[in-house]
Amino acid sequence: MGLALMTTLTLKMQPAQALLVLICTYVGAIYGGSRSAILLNIPGTPASAASCLDGHALARQGQAGRAMGIATSGSVLGTLIGMFFLALFTPVLGELALKFGAYEFFWLTVFGVVISGTLTGNDPLKGWMAGFLGLFVAAIGQEGIYAFERFNFGNRDLAGGIALVPALVGAFGFAELLAVMKARRLPVKINPFDTVIPKLVDITRHWKTILRSGCIGTFIGIVPGVGEDIAAWSSYAAAKRASKEPEKFGKGSIDGLMAAETGDNACVPGAVIPVLTLAIPGSAPAAVLMAAMLIHGVQPGPMIMIQSPQFVYDVVAMMMFATIGILFYGLTLTKLMTRVLQVPQTVMVPIILVLCTVGSFAIAGRLFDVWVMLGFGILGFILKQLNYPMAPLVLGIVLGDLMEKSLRRGLVLSDGSLAPFFTRPISLVIWVIIALIIALRFDAVRALPRRLVAALAR
């Protein structure tokens, strides 16, 4: 939500400046979410949900300051590990991406929507539905080949298509405001805390967890469509399995908190890798970041390593600034920032709503975008109430155009034959993975190996 709003606020800045602000917002938001998770047991972003378990348990034991110190060190080290892989993998993956044709891109977009639908939220079927709805939304307006107007019912504004950022501000921002006011949080009491400066021993003793979670987080970030929340949970689960004291997890385990915080922040640079190399976002916030890059005239994708390789390292440097930022603010401003948590919702919500409205209008100076924001806010709110996840919807909207272009281009190239979609080596691998992901959601398929073994044993 913060990222979508900041995109609208940074429109008139120089591209490099704007992207620096946005990357700092992205890294900062994923890190900052741990504050409310530890102090209030309310994750500031979905990515911090895993930090609630041990972070808040530590706070209840009177160790909130120590927990926040661990969160700061975990987040900083996680971002650094992710950054290292960002610098290392982007050129390699960029090289590989040059081998991708329309067929591969088509499957990659489908993969992003399907895996995001499967893993975010707890109901894959609803996740897929949200994802395909997102792909459809992207199909509204003029299509790419003949500029034929679709589903616009004669409306001129709609013929231009649904603009990304107002839709994102609506789905993440306005929908969230409605949900927040519905749930209505009472004024909070914050656990008192001592120093937030991390102890060196808390870091050195958990170096294995930090390295492991950093790698897991980065890898999950690279996978299109799977974001910071999954990275945090996966790192947490892996740390629990590897731990000598798994029974402490959920009751204030330093290892658990360190894993969750390192994992989700390592995911941020990880999620930027496919944005840069494939123009396919690794997570929902990365999708917003990609939309912002497009607005500022940066064209991410396989050609980026050829046309502007410097940009990749600019992004790495921006991540570095963001890391310094969270380290500095995390250690100095925590006491002040926790005051924000005490501002009543009834005061915060109208101010944010004003920003959502102004931000949506500011992009193109037309009222239609405000309507789009409101419409997607209402749609997002209803879908949320029915337990449909937002991330696949957003990813669908971002990937829809590439998906359609790739499918039609592929069909033209193959003269209508579907064979290359299924037989080219990289395509083959991707569609088999997609088929497995979908098939494994059905009990009958999951039971198949057991039945086969039983049949063979007989």
Added chain:
Amino acid sequence: MSAETETTESGGTEIEVSPRADLISAFVWVAFGLAVAIASWRMDRLESQGATPYTAPGLVPGILGAIMVLLGIMLAVRAARAGGHRLGATPWLPSAGGRAAMARAGWVLVMGLLYAAGMVGHGGIPFWLATFIFVTLFILLFDLRARAAKDETVKGIVLAIAVGAGTAFLVSYVFQELFLVRLP
């Protein structure tokens, strides 16, 4: 954390949705998917411009519509199996608390629409005034009753006016002067 959501170890928050609500939403999906598929089928295939069936504008939305119908049917079957077709299984009206919660969200929506579309869009009121009225009214609407119960009515009104005026001034100034954005 609200009463109806809880953080689960599998990740994310979980909201209880009744099978009946799922069944109804499944019907909406099927209807929507069908509408999309039919509209795509009837869409001009631009053969006169040399379009082949696989470059026809309706191809992709048609496929997406069909997939939404399929997924909608799967959701309907699942919801019906869970008992969603039994109309009296769960009460139709939410509890008093649930109604109050929905009413709050409804009011936010109404206020948002009035502000964004009504005042800012067509009202002819200057942006700063619309923002001032909106923020102040919003805080009064949602905050004043609780303040009144604590005998802080005057404080509540002063706070609402101060935040309203502050927001109106800051947003107008920051957007116009610093971000150089044209305001509605």
